[in-house]
Amino acid sequence: MPRQQLRVLIALDTVRIRWYHFTAIVISGMGFFTDAYDLFSISLITKLLGRIYYYEEGHLKPGTLPIQVLAAVNGVAFCGTLAGQLFFGWLGDKMGRKSVYGITLILMVVCSIASGLSFGSNPKGVMAALCFFRFWLGFGIGGDYPLSATIMSEYANKKTRGAFISAVFAMQGFGILASGIVALIVSAAFNSAFPAPAFGENANVSTVPQADYVWRIILMFGAFPAALTFYWRMKMPETARYTALIAKNAKQAATDMGKVLNIDIEAEEDMIANDRANSFGLFSKKFLRRHGYHLLGTTSTWFLLDIAFYSQNLFQKDIFTAISWLPQPEKMNAIDEVYRIARAQTLVALLGTIPGYWFTVAFIDTVGRFPIQFMGFFFMTVFMLALALPYSYWKQHNPIGFVILYALTFFFANFGPNTTTFVVPAEIFPARLRSTCHGISAATGKAGAIVGAFGFLYASQDPQQLLRDNPKYPKGLGMQHALIILGCINALGMLFTFLLPEPKGKSLEELSGENEPENGDMETPCDAASEANLL
Numbered sequence: 001m002p003r004q005q006l007r008v009l010i011a012l013d014t015v016r017i018r019w020y021h022f023t024a025i026v027i028s029g030m031g032f033f034t035d036a037y038d039l040f041s042i043s044l045i046t047k048l049l050g051r052i053y054y055y056e057e058g059h060l061k062p063g064t065l066p067i068q069v070l071a072a073v074n075g076v077a078f079c080g081t082l083a084g085q086l087f088f089g090w091l092g093d094k095m096g097r098k099s100v101y102g103i104t105l106i107l108m109v110v111c112s113i114a115s116g117l118s119f120g121s122n123p124k125g126v127m128a129a130l131c132f133f134r135f136w137l138g139f140g141i142g143g144d145y146p147l148s149a150t151i152m153s154e155y156a157n158k159k160t161r162g163a164f165i166s167a168v169f170a171m172q173g174f175g176i177l178a179s180g181i182v183a184l185i186v187s188a189a190f191n192s193a194f195p196a197p198a199f200g201e202n203a204n205v206s207t208v209p210q211a212d213y214v215w216r217i218i219l220m221f222g223a224f225p226a227a228l229t230f231y232w233r234m235k236m237p238e239t240a241r242y243t244a245l246i247a248k249n250a251k252q253a254a255t256d257m258g259k260v261l262n263i264d265i266e267a268e269e270d271m272i273a274n275d276r277a278n279s280f281g282l283f284s285k286k287f288l289r290r291h292g293y294h295l296l297g298t299t300s301t302w303f304l305l306d307i308a309f310y311s312q313n314l315f316q317k318d319i320f321t322a323i324s325w326l327p328q329p330e331k332m333n334a335i336d337e338v339y340r341i342a343r344a345q346t347l348v349a350l351l352g353t354i355p356g357y358w359f360t361v362a363f364i365d366t367v368g369r370f371p372i373q374f375m376g377f378f379f380m381t382v383f384m385l386a387l388a389l390p391y392s393y394w395k396q397h398n399p400i401g402f403v404i405l406y407a408l409t410f411f412f413a414n415f416g417p418n419t420t421t422f423v424v425p426a427e428i429f430p431a432r433l434r435s436t437c438h439g440i441s442a443a444t445g446k447a448g449a450i451v452g453a454f455g456f457l458y459a460s461q462d463p464q465q466l467l468r469d470n471p472k473y474p475k476g477l478g479m480q481h482a483l484i485i486l487g488c489i490n491a492l493g494m495l496f497t498f499l500l501p502e503p504k505g506k507s508l509e510e511l512s513g514e515n516e517p518e519n520g521d522m523e524t525p526c527d528a529a530s531e532a533n534l535l
Contacts, residue, residue, distance in 0.1 A: 008240050008254045008265050013158045013507045020260045024155050025164060027236060029171030030229040031144040034108055036175025037182075038137055038222040039077055044183045044342050045215040046070055051207045051334040052215075053123035062199050062206070062329040062337075069127055075453035076131045077138035078310070082446040084142020089439015091143075093246070093432060097151045098238045104147065105233060107140025108226040116220035142446070146439035149426035153434070154239035158507045162364035165423045170357035173414065175225075177354060180346030182221050187339040190214050196333040207334035214335060241508065245431040282433055290513055294428050295437060297499030301373065302421040302445030304493040308380065308486045309413050311452035312406075319406070320344050322479050325399040352407030356414025368504040369420045370497065376416010377493040383409040384490060388483035417493060421445065427503040430512040456482055 046065055055063030065073065084104070091100050111133050118129035148168055156164040190210055199206040237256035244253035254265040280286035312319075320326045326340055364372060383405050387394065394402035421441070429437040503511050 006244055006250060006253075008244055008250065008257055009507070009509065011261070011263060011265050012155070012240060012257060015157055015261055015263065017157070017160060018261050021155065021164060023232075024152060024236070025167045027229055027232045028148040028152050029168045030225050031105065031108075031148055031171075032169060033171040033175040033178065034105075034112075034222055034226040035141045035144055036172040037179045037225070038108065038112060038141060038175075038219075039081075040176050040345075041179040041183070041218055041222065042074060042077070042134070044179060044338060044345065045218055046073060047329065047341065048211060048215050048334055048338050049073070049127075051329075051337075052212055053126060055207065062334070064329075071454050072131050073127065073134070075450050077134040077141070078446050078449045078453055080135035080138025081142035081145075082138075082443045082450070084139035085145050085439040085443040085446060086142075087139075087439075088143030089146035089435045089437075089442070092147050092150060092435030092439075096238050096242050096247070097147055097154070097435065098233075098236055100143065101147050101151070101233050101236070102230060104140045104143035105226045105230050107136060107143075109223045109230075111137035111140060112223035112226070113220050116216035116218075118216075142439075142442070145422070145442040146435045149422060149438050150435045151236075151239055153426035153508065154241040154431070158505060160365055161427065161508075162369060162423055162504065163361050165426055166357070166361045166364050166419050169419055169422045170354075170361055170414075173349065173354035173357040177346060177349040178225075179218070179222075180342045180349060183218050183338055183342035184346065186214055186217050187335050187342060191333075191335040191339060194335075196335070198332050198336075199330040211334045214338060241431045245514065279432075282436060287433070291429060291437075293499050294501065295440065297496060298421065298425040298428075298437070298441040299444035300496040301417060301493050301500070302425075302441050303448040304489050304496065305377075305413070305417040305421055306445040306448035307452045307455075307489050308384070309418055309452070310449040311456035311482075311486060312409065312413075319479065320403070322395065324395065325403055348403070348407050348410060351404075352410035353414055356411040356416070357419060359411075359415040360419040363415075364420070364423065365504060368502050369424050370500060370502045372415065373417045373420040373424075373500070374494055374497050376412045376414075376418070376420070377490050377497060379412035380409050380416065381487050381490040381494070383412065384483055384487035388480050388487060391480035391483065417497075424500055424503060427508060428501060428511045430514050431508070434508075434512075456486070 047062075050064035050070075051062050053063070054065055054069075064070075088100055088104060114133040115130060115137060118126055118133060120126040120129055149165060152165045152168045153161060190213070194208045194210045196206050196208045237260060238247075240253035240257045243256065244250045257263075258265045320341075321328070326344060329337060332340065360372060387402060387405050387409075425438040425441040426434065501511070508514075
């Protein structure tokens with residue numbers, strides 16, 4: 001028989017939606033707003049960096065970042081994010097979710113400003129400084145993943161938990177949109193104040209000196225939303241599940257949750273004082289038996305998803321240029337190029353990215369996590385192959401049709417695995433290891449993002465152009481073959497989704513087995529996966 005549940009946890013699982021739930025969504029979600037802004041704003045300015053720092057007098061084309069520099073600038077933040085997810089995920093289980101929650105915001109604020117102040121005596125110095133600060137920016141961003149997901153899952157009731165966690169993650173869409181809007185405003189203002197001809201008209205002045213301010217302002221703006229929420233994060237109490245189940249202080253847990261939910265909760269110290277049933281470690285046989293398949297499922301699906309998702313996001317400007325939806329660089333000046341790239345990103349965010357997030361919020365607690373993730377991977381596969389196989393047709397005859405299908409892949413990424421891979425790891429692991437396991441899952445996802453940032457960059461290059469410009473680097477496959485590979489990766493994501501259980505409508509303790517006695521009947525990972533497949 002299941003162990004009797006603590007009243008404070010029962011209250012959290014069954015309490016009606018309170019104003020504090022929405023407050024927690026905003027406080028946690030603003031971290032993801034900042035995360036997305038900082039991670040994706042870099043894609044708006046890489047071409048501008050090439051024009052400013054790598055144009056050589058006498059060249060017939062605008063300057064571009066050398067491919068190894070472009071890979072580093074795009075990928076270094078993901079390396080920091082991966083490290084931050086592992087470190088802060090572990091720290092969140094050791095010291096408490098709230099105790100380290102403010103550190104991540106401080107890192108994001110400081111490093112966003114420092115990224116915009118990256119100076120050097122030569123282009124390599126500027127790029128080195130930018131990469132250094134973006135690594136530590138990513139480190140702070142990484143900590144926000146396990147902490148925000150765990151905090152929201154442990155505050156929410158079991159009926160609407162999926163929607164609450166999804167809503168936190170959905171703020172990422174607004175962060176992507178904000179990066180595009182800020183870039184539009186800044187570039188339009190500078191282009192109006194300091195107009196320059198297109199590159200072909202006068203190569204010497206197509207990149208005005210003031211263009212150096214544009215990318216710095218865009219990057220530094222990411223500090224503001226993080227700074228605005230710091231005070232409120234510090235006011236949040238520790239989650240009751242950490243205080244009661246890990247810190248073993250049921251009285252404090254009842255007091256904290258009673259205040260924020262405005263209800264009376266009775267403490268039960270005697271029920272947790274001698275609880276040893278779930279004291280197994282992350283690397284124990286017991287964890288492997290209970291949650292091994294689950295961890296494999298969360299890590300593999302997040303890894304595969306992020307290869308495709310970040311490849312599409314980081315290099316959408318190159319994809320749009322390849323299909324001639326954006327003009328060639330020599331037909332516009334440097335700041336106008338930023339404006340046009342930002343406009344394209346903003347349109348895709350409005351048409352596909354943001355609606356996808358909020359469809360998940362609306363349906364995740366009725367449809368379920370497993371069906372949404374499987375459906376998302378399926379349609380991402382379909383649309384990616386629909387873009388890739390008739391690629392020549394889209395490029396030559398119908399670039400607008402390409403953009404519409406491309407936006408649909410973003411819609412089903414977000415109304416699908418991009419959201420559910422964030423939600424599920426925050427629900428199915430024990431409280432003592434929840435933040436750690438979410439950090440491991442997220443870090444594996446960022447390993448996929450690194451593969452996408454570096455691999456897709458090389459794979460999508462025109463083979464002859466890449467070999468001519470960089471003879472020592474591997475030969476590119478071309479955009480069409482790169483898109484086919486991404487479609488196949490999405491198909492693999494469908495298969496690995498079968499390793500995951502369906503958390504809909506269950507309490508966190510029911511999912512993790514924390515309310516089961518030591519020798520009680522436990523649902524095995526295989527059974528859980530089989531059950532999920534029938535839902």
